[in-house]
Amino acid sequence: MSTPLRLGIAGLGTVGTGVVKIVRQKANLLAARTGRPIEITAVSARTRDKDRGVTLSSYAWEDDPVALATRDDVDVFVELMGGSDGPAKAATEAAIGAGKHVVTANKAMLAMHGNTLAQAAEAADVALRFEAAVAGGIPVIKALTEGLAGNDITRVMGVMNGTCNYILTRMQSAGLPYEDVFEEANQLGYLEADPQLDVGGIDAGHKLALLSAIAFGTRVDFDGVELEGIGQITIADINHAADMGFRIKLLGVAQMTGRGLEQRMSPCLVPKNSPLGQLEGGTNMVVIEGDQVEQIVMRGPGAGMGPTASAVMGDVTDIARGFRVSTFGVPANQLEAAAPARAVTPAPYYLRMSLDDKPGALAKVATVLGKAGVSIDRMRQYRHDDSTAPVLIVTHKTTRAALDEALDEMTRLDVMATQPVALRIESV
Amino acid sequence: MSTPLRLGIAGLGTVGTGVVKIVRQKANLLAARTGRPIEITAVSARTRDKDRGVTLSSYAWEDDPVALATRDDVDVFVELMGGSDGPAKAATEAAIGAGKHVVTANKAMLAMHGNTLAQAAEAADVALRFEAAVAGGIPVIKALTEGLAGNDITRVMGVMNGTCNYILTRMQSAGLPYEDVFEEANQLGYLEADPQLDVGGIDAGHKLALLSAIAFGTRVDFDGVELEGIGQITIADINHAADMGFRIKLLGVAQMTGRGLEQRMSPCLVPKNSPLGQLEGGTNMVVIEGDQVEQIVMRGPGAGMGPTASAVMGDVTDIARGFRVSTFGVPANQLEAAAPARAVTPAPYYLRMSLDDKPGALAKVATVLGKAGVSIDRMRQYRHDDSTAPVLIVTHKTTRAALDEALDEMTRLDVMATQPVALRIESV
Numbered sequence: 001m002s003t004p005l006r007l008g009i010a011g012l013g014t015v016g017t018g019v020v021k022i023v024r025q026k027a028n029l030l031a032a033r034t035g036r037p038i039e040i041t042a043v044s045a046r047t048r049d050k051d052r053g054v055t056l057s058s059y060a061w062e063d064d065p066v067a068l069a070t071r072d073d074v075d076v077f078v079e080l081m082g083g084s085d086g087p088a089k090a091a092t093e094a095a096i097g098a099g100k101h102v103v104t105a106n107k108a109m110l111a112m113h114g115n116t117l118a119q120a121a122e123a124a125d126v127a128l129r130f131e132a133a134v135a136g137g138i139p140v141i142k143a144l145t146e147g148l149a150g151n152d153i154t155r156v157m158g159v160m161n162g163t164c165n166y167i168l169t170r171m172q173s174a175g176l177p178y179e180d181v182f183e184e185a186n187q188l189g190y191l192e193a194d195p196q197l198d199v200g201g202i203d204a205g206h207k208l209a210l211l212s213a214i215a216f217g218t219r220v221d222f223d224g225v226e227l228e229g230i231g232q233i234t235i236a237d238i239n240h241a242a243d244m245g246f247r248i249k250l251l252g253v254a255q256m257t258g259r260g261l262e263q264r265m266s267p268c269l270v271p272k273n274s275p276l277g278q279l280e281g282g283t284n285m286v287v288i289e290g291d292q293v294e295q296i297v298m299r300g301p302g303a304g305m306g307p308t309a310s311a312v313m314g315d316v317t318d319i320a321r322g323f324r325v326s327t328f329g330v331p332a333n334q335l336e337a338a339a340p341a342r343a344v345t346p347a348p349y350y351l352r353m354s355l356d357d358k359p360g361a362l363a364k365v366a367t368v369l370g371k372a373g374v375s376i377d378r379m380r381q382y383r384h385d386d387s388t389a390p391v392l393i394v395t396h397k398t399t400r401a402a403l404d405e406a407l408d409e410m411t412r413l414d415v416m417a418t419q420p421v422a423l424r425i426e427s428v
Numbered sequence: 429m430s431t432p433l434r435l436g437i438a439g440l441g442t443v444g445t446g447v448v449k450i451v452r453q454k455a456n457l458l459a460a461r462t463g464r465p466i467e468i469t470a471v472s473a474r475t476r477d478k479d480r481g482v483t484l485s486s487y488a489w490e491d492d493p494v495a496l497a498t499r500d501d502v503d504v505f506v507e508l509m510g511g512s513d514g515p516a517k518a519a520t521e522a523a524i525g526a527g528k529h530v531v532t533a534n535k536a537m538l539a540m541h542g543n544t545l546a547q548a549a550e551a552a553d554v555a556l557r558f559e560a561a562v563a564g565g566i567p568v569i570k571a572l573t574e575g576l577a578g579n580d581i582t583r584v585m586g587v588m589n590g591t592c593n594y595i596l597t598r599m600q601s602a603g604l605p606y607e608d609v610f611e612e613a614n615q616l617g618y619l620e621a622d623p624q625l626d627v628g629g630i631d632a633g634h635k636l637a638l639l640s641a642i643a644f645g646t647r648v649d650f651d652g653v654e655l656e657g658i659g660q661i662t663i664a665d666i667n668h669a670a671d672m673g674f675r676i677k678l679l680g681v682a683q684m685t686g687r688g689l690e691q692r693m694s695p696c697l698v699p700k701n702s703p704l705g706q707l708e709g710g711t712n713m714v715v716i717e718g719d720q721v722e723q724i725v726m727r728g729p730g731a732g733m734g735p736t737a738s739a740v741m742g743d744v745t746d747i748a749r750g751f752r753v754s755t756f757g758v759p760a761n762q763l764e765a766a767a768p769a770r771a772v773t774p775a776p777y778y779l780r781m782s783l784d785d786k787p788g789a790l791a792k793v794a795t796v797l798g799k800a801g802v803s804i805d806r807m808r809q810y811r812h813d814d815s816t817a818p819v820l821i822v823t824h825k826t827t828r829a830a831l832d833e834a835l836d837e838m839t840r841l842d843v844m845a846t847q848p849v850a851l852r853i854e855s856v
Contacts, residue, residue: 022578022720032645032758033577131575137721139575146574146751147559147567149461150450150741217460275727278706292450292734292741293565297727299703306720313578313720323574323751330460 004037005320010065011080012045018309020054034320044068069095076101084108096120103315105132111206114220118332128327129315134207135160135284137307138300144214145329151290153215155255161204162282162302163190164250169280172238200229205265212254213328224340228266241269247277260341269425276428343400348425351393354417361415372406374398388417432465433748438493439508440473446737448482462748472496497523504529512536524548531743533560539634542648546755556755557743562635563588563712565735566728572642573757579718581643583683589632590710590730591618592658592678597708600666628657633693640682641756652768656694669697675705688769697853704856771828776853779821782845789843800834802826816845
């Protein structure tokens with residue numbers, strides 16, 4: 001098998017440049033591993049004349065990614081442009097239509113259009129792979145789809161946005177408020193152009209939607225992900241959580257329940273001695289639980305040139321070796337349309353509120369919780385100098401529905417100085 | 429593609445029974461994932477009449493695993509008997525000779541005969557897969573061989589013997605001496621019939637030899653693994669290490685050096701806040717470092733019915749899907765014969781010794797170290813009531829060769845009450 005596998009790469013930012021470097025520098029290694037040469041025949045990017053630190057002159061240039069995707073001398077279209085629609089989607093569709101395999105790092109595109117793209121790819125009998133789209137360099141899609149194929153997956157969890165984890169761990173280590181660390185992250189270039197993609201949990205939510213499709217054999221359902229960002233987390237929350245033995249993480253959790261597929265991406269408390277609790281900075285972690293394998297934890301860099309290019313090359317080498325697996329682990333037309341279940345799995349919650357310093361304020365809150373069936377495990381009222389009293393409550397296990405009923409009722413009390421904040425305590 | 433894939437399973441202990449259960453219980457899931465039915469046609473074990481909690485009556489029975497391996501109605505020979513030679517090897521060779529794929533959990537057989545078996549399998553154009561042989565349920569072979577195929581691997585490390593990690597962490601948590609916890613582990617059935625396989629590091633060394641072959645594209649070289657067991661570790665070592673911020677782990681490390689392939693399986697000190705340092709009980713962990721991906725950490729159960737059967741099924745489903753990858757990631761006849769390098773990578777070391785309580789004893793030790801070019805980072809002499817003084821030394825980075833020279837010289841001093849113990853401090 002010595003026919004070369006010919007790549008056409010669209011998008012020459014950090015990741016695209018990283019892929020070019022690997023293909024150029026590791027030709028022998030890749031050929032030994034896959035049994036055939038891997039070559040780049042053509043590239044495309046928005047600007048041609050830009051020093052990217054790699055020589056591109058031996059590759060054909062296309063201004064139009066659709067033209068690149070459909071070239072006769074391209075076997076695999078490597079889509080590294082990004083964006084859920086526009087050129088990325090057009091070129092991906094064109095590539096599939098022209099019978100090319102596709103490797104992409106585009107979580108937004110797959111979160112939005114993964115079902116139809118996977119169906120198109122399978123109808124055209126080409127591969128559509130996306131290891132780099134989820135958790136950077138961690139080969140988690142491969143682990144779920146292939147290595148753990150003998151399992152019924154019971155739960156998938158992940159910290160999959162390095163920027164959010166950087167912000168939360170930096171708030172803790174430096175004792176700085178959210179706004180300051182957010183600005184710091186911005187200066188460091190860690191934030192997307194639209195920061196809500198990061199701190200609003202959208203980027204991580206895209207990744208969770210892809211993981212849960214694979215884990216549970218369900219259609220990609222990004223709309224079914226309950227999203228909550230980290231903007232409301234205060235340094236006080238982080239310190240209170242630490243006092244109780246927890247860390248706060250933007251945690252994605254997907255599990256199949258009797259009432260449908262539960263997908264949540266929200267700040268949660270996790271035990272500080274757990275692998276998730278100990279995750280610092282921009283590193284990603286995915287936890288996979290299966291009925292056979294119990295629990296597998298995978299940890300690694302969630303972004304960056306080398307790690308993301310490594311994931312792209314994992315897909316490319318699989319294609320070179322002739323591996324073919326359905327995009328989401330089972331054929332796209334067999335993916336189930338699971339009903340979205342809104343946080344039906346009960347859990348304890350952490351509640352932070354400020355009460356007006358009036359007699360009976362706490363009693364009113366406790367009464368509201370009791371009426372909704374939410375029982376209190378621990379409660380603390382902190383010393384305070386002004387007219388509002390900070391109060392922390394940890395509940396026993398409750399459903400989010402019961403809790404929301406209580407929270408809703410509380411806002412109608414005349415003693416709430418601010419909107420209460422509720423964070424789930426996830427057992428990991 | 430609806431031709432069934434037919435398994436012949438030899439060995440119906442814990443793992444074999446687990447595989448039978450998965451194939452029986454998950455027929456639809458496996459067919460959806462692989463595109464074809466997976467069936468068991470025949471089984472073999474030492475005793476036929478034994479209640480294993482699964483129905484075997486629908487499968488043909490073979491007393492002889494060689495007969496099983498060569499049956500016309502078997503496509504994949506699943507070898508779960510164990511043992512480096514004897515029936516396991518004979519049946520594996522017979523299966524390959526008969527053109528059957530082989531899936532095995534047999535680390536000893538592959539550590540001893542992996543090169544020739546892989547060559548035979550590749551000559552016969554059949555798969556020889558062994559995910560279950562290394563780190564139980566963790567899909568680490570797949571990650572190294574496939575997911576990270578775009579990397580030059582720079583170092584692989586692993587805690588891969590759950591029994592040793594159980595003993596070491598239990599010594600620490602219960603404050604019990606090695607002998608007591610060893611006996612406890614024995615009572616719990618955690619130890620192999622020959623306990624040296626566990627506590628002598630042999631079992632973990634087998635796994636390391638397999639991992640390093642894959643990581644570096646080298647011939648399996650178990651003889652090149654420097655083996656050191658945990659029998660010399662005292663509760664005092666564990667406590668001293670903890671005082672300095674470390675944990676002691678039976679850690680395998682493989683890395684390619686300018687002077688050959690370094691493979692070590694030995695008790696090491698690792699920072700207690702690192703993922704390796706935080707690993708408790710029987711859980712396994714593998715750390716993979718690559719030039720692109722930086723560092724990937726994988727953690728999961730190292731043994732047990734479900735986890736090991738999960739790994740076996742990962743290989744089986746790959747074969748069902750038609751995936752074919754060389755046993756050690758590159759064709760067996762391209763694996764390099766790397767010279768074994770004995771611990772050439774410098775590191776700091778922890779030294780524990782007992783000196784006779786005589787004036788000048790410590791000076792003599794320090795002089796010997798200095799002469800060998802080993803410089804001292806920290807030193808502590810502990811209070812003592814008898815005639816020997818416990819002394820701890822942490823060296824600056826040194827080669828093992830220089831250290832051994834010093835240790836050798838020390839034994840000739842007239843002040844050493846016991847043989848010194850030297851443990852490497854691995855940077856992780």
